[in-house]
Amino acid sequence: MRPALWLRRSRAVSTLRRGVWDDNPVYRQILGICSTLAVTNLLVNTVVMDLGLIFATAMSCWTVSLLRNVTPKRVRMMAQVLIIASYVILVDLALKAYLPEISEALGPYVGLIITNCIIMGRCEAFAAKNPPGLAFLDGLGCAVGYSLVLLAIAFFRELLGFGTLFGYPVLPEGVTLWTIMAMPPGAFFMLGLAIWFFRTIQKPREA
Amino acid sequence: MTSQGAFTIFIAAIFINNILLSNFLGMCPFIAVSREVRTAAGLGAAVAFVMTLTSGLNYLVYAYLLEPLGLEYLRYIAFIVVIAATVQLVEMVIERTSPVLYYALGIFLPLITVNCAILGVSLFMVIRQYSFVQSLAYGAGSGVGWALAILAMAGLRRKMKRSRVPAALEGPGITVILAGIMALAFIGFSGMVPM
Numbered sequence: 250m251r252p253a254l255w256l257r258r259s260r261a262v263s264t265l266r267r268g269v270w271d272d273n274p275v276y277r278q279i280l281g282i283c284s285t286l287a288v289t290n291l292l293v294n295t296v297v298m299d300l301g302l303i304f305a306t307a308m309s310c311w312t313v314s315l316l317r318n319v320t321p322k323r324v325r326m327m328a329q330v331l332i333i334a335s336y337v338i339l340v341d342l343a344l345k346a347y348l349p350e351i352s353e354a355l356g357p358y359v360g361l362i363i364t365n366c367i368i369m370g371r372c373e374a375f376a377a378k379n380p381p382g383l384a385f386l387d388g389l390g391c392a393v394g395y396s397l398v399l400l401a402i403a404f405f406r407e408l409l410g411f412g413t414l415f416g417y418p419v420l421p422e423g424v425t426l427w428t429i430m431a432m433p434p435g436a437f438f439m440l441g442l443a444i445w446f447f448r449t450i451q452k453p454r455e456a
Numbered sequence: 457m458t459s460q461g462a463f464t465i466f467i468a469a470i471f472i473n474n475i476l477l478s479n480f481l482g483m484c485p486f487i488a489v490s491r492e493v494r495t496a497a498g499l500g501a502a503v504a505f506v507m508t509l510t511s512g513l514n515y516l517v518y519a520y521l522l523e524p525l526g527l528e529y530l531r532y533i534a535f536i537v538v539i540a541a542t543v544q545l546v547e548m549v550i551e552r553t554s555p556v557l558y559y560a561l562g563i564f565l566p567l568i569t570v571n572c573a574i575l576g577v578s579l580f581m582v583i584r585q586y587s588f589v590q591s592l593a594y595g596a597g598s599g600v601g602w603a604l605a606i607l608a609m610a611g612l613r614r615k616m617k618r619s620r621v622p623a624a625l626e627g628p629g630i631t632v633i634l635a636g637i638m639a640l641a642f643i644g645f646s647g648m649v650p651m
Contacts, residue, residue: 286480326569327540334533342529357579360532364572366484432643433478437636441629448624 261386268390273398273447274367286399286436288358292415295403297351299396301340301359303389306368309333310376310388317377329372330363337362367391398447402439406430462593465586469597471645475573476605477638479580482573486606487631496610499567500603504596506546506568507577510539511595514578515588535578540569573602608638 268274288294312332313320320328341359344352352359362368371391376384407413410430412420420426429435460468475481482503489499514535522528547565550558568574577598581591612634621630 282480282483286483330536330540330569331533334536338529338532341532357576357583360579361481361572361576363532363536364575366572429640433480434636434639434643436480437632437639441625441633441636444629444632445622445625448629 260383264383264386265390268387268392269394269397270451272391273394274370274391282440286402286440287433288355289399289403289436289439290406290410290431291354292400292403292407294351294354295399297344297348298355298358299392299399301337301344302362302365302367303392303396305333305336305340305362306371306392307385307388308336309368310371311381311385312336313372313376314379314381314384320377325377326369326373329369329377333368333372334363367395398443402436402443406435406439410435460590462589465590466593466597467648469594470601470604471642471648473598474601474605474639474642475576475598476602477635477642479576481576482571482602485567485571486602486609486635487628490606490609490613490631493607493610493614496606497603500606502565502568503571503573504599504603506539506543506565507574507599507602508592508596509546510535510542510574511577511581511591511598512588513538513542515581515586515591518582519588531579531582532575535575536569539574539578543569573598605635605638609634612638 288298309329309332313329316328316332337360340362341352344355344359368388371384371388375387379387404414407415408419409427410432412418412424412426427435430439469475473479476483476486485499485503490496517534517538518528518531522531522534527534543565547558550565577595581594584594586594609631613631616630616634625633
């Protein structure tokens with residue numbers, strides 16, 4: 250890390266950048282993979298899930314930060330969980346109303362955003378100590394970074410497992426599909442490869 | 457789905473619908489705490505215990521409190537509160553009755569509150585419309601299944617210490633790939649119980 254370069258950038262930009270790239274939640278911190286990995290077999294589901302997660306993370310971080318000076322230390326975890334749960338309920342109700350089919354397909358995973366460790370992690374590590382604007386950007390950056398990696402995973406899983414992208418067939422007839430990609434082990438393999446890939450290309454900058 | 461016997465659900469939750477390997481729940485502790493067999497066993501036991509308890513409690517809360525009042529959309533908050541309260545209670549009871557067990561599980565108990573597998577079991581229970589007994593069986597089965605997976609992973613990782621893994625793949629990367637192979641093996645069980 251070169252301090253001169255960091256100083257030239259505004260704090261907002263560096264906060265965003267850290268979440269998306271430098272400290273990406275998926276391949277650097279290995280946080281919060283649980284709830285969303287399951288929906289990466291189709292791009293449409295992943296996009297909807299990611300949007301919900303970005304909204305919930307950014308808004309939760311903002312709210313936690315707003316309330317950071319009035320929340321008693323002892324109950325702050327509980328308070329954070331309740332704030333997160335409220336936003337997740339909003340996401341869930343909105344999905345049920347406007348995209349009932351996708352809401353059905355996502356099943357319990359929308360609700361599981363609550364226990365997604367990224368949100369709790371960002372609230373606890375950053376939002377509880379920083380002003381609301383920065384906390385919002387931090388949550389946004391982390392959630393976007395997370396979403397990008399998941400989209401990459403979903404892209405390959407849908408392409409290889411179903412031969413489609415966003416439901417449109419793209420592979421020519423006669424190509425053998427990798428059924429395993431549509432099944433749970435495919436998600437694990439793709440995640441492992443993604444971690445490998447990103448950590449490899451990130452290496453030189455770290456030293 | 458709802459007519460399945462409790463025993464079938466129990467077995468299916470361990471092997472076929474393993475909460476970790478086929479639903480991807482509880483991944484964070486699975487990766488972070490699977491370095492040693494001892495700690496993995498402790499966490500696995502704690503999760504199995506709390507999962508059984510909370511699936512039963514959450515069933516009661518959902519069926520007798522939320523549903524009659526038409527407050528189903530509040531279930532996320534209700535379940536989380538029940539889970540947090542249960543974990544706290546279990547911690548206090550264990551501390552009083554069995555100090556040995558308390559020291560073995562102590563550090564892991566608070567962590568369990570945010571283990572997505574616990575909340576996941578309660579949410580699946582609602583979606584699949586299980587009865588009380590079925591919910592208990594499902595909770596216990598999922599807990600045992602999760603404990604089994606993390607124990608197996610801890611054993612594998614101990615053997616892995618001597619292997620040469622590419623630097624960028626070390627730690628979490630290889631663990632995830634191992635989990636994939638494990639999930640592949642568990643697919644072999646899928647013919648066991650007709651779903």
